[in-house]
Amino acid sequence: MTTQLEIKDKTAPIDSIKISPFRKNIRKTTPHKHNSYFEIIFLTEGSGTHTTDTQKFEIVPPIVFTVRKEQIHFWNIETEPSGYVLIIKKQYIDDCLDKEIKQLLATLSAYPCLYPNAQSLEPLFEILNQEYQENGYSQKPVVDGLLKAILGKLLLSAKAEKASESNKVSDFQHFKELLNQENQLTNKVAHYAKLLHTTPQNLNAICRKEANQSATEIISEHIISEAKRLLLYTDLTVNEISHKLDFKDNSHFTKYFKRHTELTPNAFRKELL
Structure with a gap:
């Protein structure tokens, strides 16, 4: 790899x-x-x-x-x-x-x-x-x-x-596009709400209406998906991936990943490779 x-x-x-x-x-x-x-x-x-x-x-x-x-x-x-x-x-x-x-x-x-x-x-x-x-x-x-x-x-x-529907791209679609921008991924609803010129509460309401999920849940899904890709397809260390995904330290990222997948990042990588 x-x-x-x-x-x-x-x-x-x-x-x-x-x-x-x-x-x-x-x-x-x-x-x-x-x-x-x-x-x-x-x-x-x-x-x-x-x-x-x-x-x-x-x-x-x-x-x-x-x-x-x-x-x-x-x-x-x-x-x-x-x-x-x-x-x-x-x-x-x-x-x-x-x-x-x-x-x-x-x-x-x-x-x-x-x-x-x-x-x-x-x-x-x-x-x-x-x-x-x-x-x-x-x-x-x-x-x-x-x-x-x-x-x-x-x-x-x-x-x-x-x-x-209307030709206007919705705030929800803008939110999804922001999540897809490389090097800007972060686990902070307030960050994306600010970029969309709205409040975290309103962004949550938009996500609930469009996807029946909170903004936090949507961000989490995207972060976990990106983490899985990096673990599967690169040989970046867990610490490097943690930094790339804007976690404050390796421990925080590992706990976050395990909470959503029931596996540590290293265990996930070993299981699927």
Whole structure:
């Protein structure tokens, strides 16, 4: 193991969005992150598994996987795959003037695995791929329109009620995005409430309404998930992980981790490696 996870970038520096057929020679990959982009993988053929963070999914086409920029994922594919990979970089989202596309992407990012209607979705991927291969992103309205249709179809298949809500990104979604920002994770509700220009009490109320959890519970889940990733996929010491996750000392982190998992960090690492 290494102290640094591999970070892959499948795009050229000038690309803000990219689509290509899923490579048929992909079988097993090492755990890795992506370089500031959101990935949508649509598979129409293949078998095996896809692991996102610590959650393993069986590949049963037609199937769609999404991978956020902060997530670790890897493949263990057993038979020849077929489908498409759609990459959306942060630059595209920042530059996009269509607020509905941003809302659709924010909603879709909550679904790591979907089982869509391939009959209606596959033609959209085929057309988008053909358009991109012929013209790149030069035909922006065409690409944006096709992307919007794909996102809408995906959320329809997930029966996601939020797809038809207001274009405004909610405070809850902003809160989740703040948790996903690297090097800013902390176990303090007041810290995030301040960044959201609200009070801890109001942030708790928002979380209760959206997720039936307190803000503390949501933060705890995220911290434990990040701790597990670091324990599984790096050889950082428990003390280094404690510091990275903003705990005052190793002892505090160990007690916190054990309270949520019933294992010490070292025991968790030994059990799963």
